[in-house]
Amino acid sequence: DAMVIQNPRYQVTQFGKPVTLSCSQTLNHNVMYWYQQKSSQAPKLLFHYYDKDFNNEADTPDNFQSRRPNTSFCFLDIRSPGLGDAAMYLCATSSQTGVVRATQYFGPGTRLLVL
């Protein structure tokens, strides 16, 4: 089945220690998104890629970076995690962008714990 895969499902890191979360997809979608979701809140968009074109949200902290080496993979790098970065991180994909009908398909998420 075509899907969005996130690894690991749970990640524990130390305060200030860089961490990388990964996302892969077999849907062959052009667009990949990273969201941060804190407890009992809606997902918050951090950035997205349209092919290799990176689009950062205005309020995304510089501490968050992303890489997309090819169509299938996208990484979220947190350079110096703080306690406030503990959250669920969701990856999503879409075959379209800039289109009102674009449907996003989400992975299972990675829950990040910062000690």
Next chain:
Amino acid sequence: GNSVTQMEGPVTLSEEAFLTINCTYTATGYPSLFWYVQYPGEGLQLLLKATKADDKGSNKGFEATYRKETTSFHLEKGSVQVSDSAVYFCALTTSDGKYIFGTGTRLKVLA
């Protein structure tokens, strides 16, 4: 600006009860509307969607109709099960394809 308003939760129902979760929106233009479901510890799963006025999305017994006149997209199910317990998010897409989410409504179904 664009926004989505959902009813506050939690909503607690007995098994086989009728479910309505209200969702209203404010948007410029003609957005597409979505319902996603999130089970504990999981990502968001697309439940249903509608892309134009009067469209009805349906899936797994859930339904929602895109009502432009009332700017609403209420989620309904005739008979809920314990396995429907989850958080439900209403969302719309803006003209650039980005999602605007509601705050989510937690549903608890008791046996």
